[in-house]
Amino acid sequence: MSEFSLTELEAAHKALQSSHNKIEKALGSLSQKQPPPKAQITLATRNLDALRIAISLVEDELKKSSMGDSAADTGSTDAMRLIAYDGLYTELANSMVTISVELERLKAAGKEKTVRYRELFGQKLINSQIAAMFERHGFSFDRTKQNHEQE
Numbered sequence: 001m002s003e004f005s006l007t008e009l010e011a012a013h014k015a016l017q018s019s020h021n022k023i024e025k026a027l028g029s030l031s032q033k034q035p036p037p038k039a040q041i042t043l044a045t046r047n048l049d050a051l052r053i054a055i056s057l058v059e060d061e062l063k064k065s066s067m068g069d070s071a072a073d074t075g076s077t078d079a080m081r082l083i084a085y086d087g088l089y090t091e092l093a094n095s096m097v098t099i100s101v102e103l104e105r106l107k108a109a110g111k112e113k114t115v116r117y118r119e120l121f122g123q124k125l126i127n128s129q130i131a132a133m134f135e136r137h138g139f140s141f142d143r144t145k146q147n148h149e150q151e
Contacts, residue, residue, distance in 0.1 A: 006065050010083060013058045017087045020051040021094050028098075089139060092130055099124045 004012075027044040030037055062080055099120050106117045134140075 004061065006062070006079065009058055009062050009065065010079060013055065013062065013083050014086065016051055016055045016058060017090065020048065020055065021091055023047050023051065025094065025098060089134065092127060092134070096124070096127050096131065099127065 023044055027041065027048065030041050030044060059080075062083070103117065103120050103124065106112065106114065106120070111117055
């Protein structure tokens with residue numbers, strides 16, 4: 001049995017996912033700089049790898065916790081699903097904000113005909129469809145609220 005409670009593990013998982021998403025976003029920004037800052041990119045990549053390992057370990061502990069208590073098995077499975085959906089929701093919401101900002105930046109620079117702009121626009125359409133599915137099931141995407149929560 002884990003020395004951490006299910007609540008502690010779930011909170012740790014959420015915090016690790018949030019950190020992972022923020023570093024991933026920063027890495028994307030660093031990669032676009034000219035010339036790319038190699039040391040910062042290396043550090044961010046190593047941090048992402050470490051966070052992936054930590055997230056995996058926490059998820060393993062969550063699975064062990066859910067298997068160890070047969071009476072709470074259904075609740076733990078539901079908790080794991082909620083964690084997964086929360087991570088997906090957060091990643092999608094962050095992506096929607098990031099893509100919108102990048103599209104505005106490219107548009108302001110007059111680069112609406114570039115491959116990058118078109119790729120981002122296509123991804124924005126895909127994300128909008130996924131967000132619409134979430135909204136049909138009771139999740140809403142308030143981009144301004146989500147953006148402030150992440151800061």
